Amino acid sequence: MPASMMIGLWLFISTPVPRPMSPPIEGLTIGQLLDTFHQPRGSAQHEAIDIMAPRGTPVHAVVDGTIAKLFLSKPGGNTIYLFDRQTAFCYYYAHLDRYAAGLHEGMQVSHGDIVAYVGSTGNASPNAPHLHFTIFELGPEKHWWQGTPVNPYPVLFDLLSAGRH
Ligand SMILES: [Zn+2]
Numbered sequence: 553m554p555a556s557m558m559i560g561l562w563l564f565i566s567t568p569v570p571r572p573m574s575p576p577i578e579g580l581t582i583g584q585l586l587d588t589f590h591q592p593r594g595s596a597q598h599e600a601i602d603i604m605a606p607r608g609t610p611v612h613a614v615v616d617g618t619i620a621k622l623f624l625s626k627p628g629g630n631t632i633y634l635f636d637r638q639t640a641f642c643y644y645y646a647h648l649d650r651y652a653a654g655l656h657e658g659m660q661v662s663h664g665d666i667v668a669y670v671g672s673t674g675n676a677s678p679n680a681p682h683l684h685f686t687i688f689e690l691g692p693e694k695h696w697w698q699g700t701p702v703n704p705y706p707v708l709f710d711l712l713s714a715g716r717h
Pocket of ligand 1: 598600601602683684685
């Protein structure tokens with residue numbers, strides 16, 4: 553086998569894939585998904601998708617894991633960083649109206665748990681509440697602020713078309 557093929561095979565085996573078990577908002581359908589991951593936003597790429605939804609729509613933990621960080625960011629407003637149990641991936645939620653009662657850092661959650669509600673905090677238009685959602689592959693240090701962005705569009709498309717919801 554040529555060396556390049558062996559390297560390809562090794563990458564295939566070793567690259568983890570995010571596997572959310574629940575959609576990030578209640579009642580999400582494939583028709584609501586729009587791939588804006590590569591869209592330019594200012595001088596950078598969006599590196600996330602925006603899911604338009606009425607203010608107050610319940611936001612769900614997509615995997616079993618840990619609330620790694622609750623952070624108030626100027627652009628993102630109220631945000632959540634959710635680590636999966638393997639600390640392979642971090643799931644990021646922004647523009648949240650508010651957190652679910654009692655939500656706190658270090659808390660263990662199960663997929664499908666309500667963790668927050670859709671809103672327009674941060675730099676989102678008050679007339680267009682939405683969930684800004686993305687996935688990061690965590691580095692070896694497992695820092696909530698460091699990771700490689702992964703496009704959530706195909707991941708959520710697969711989840712919804714698998715008919716698990
Ligand atoms: Zn966004």
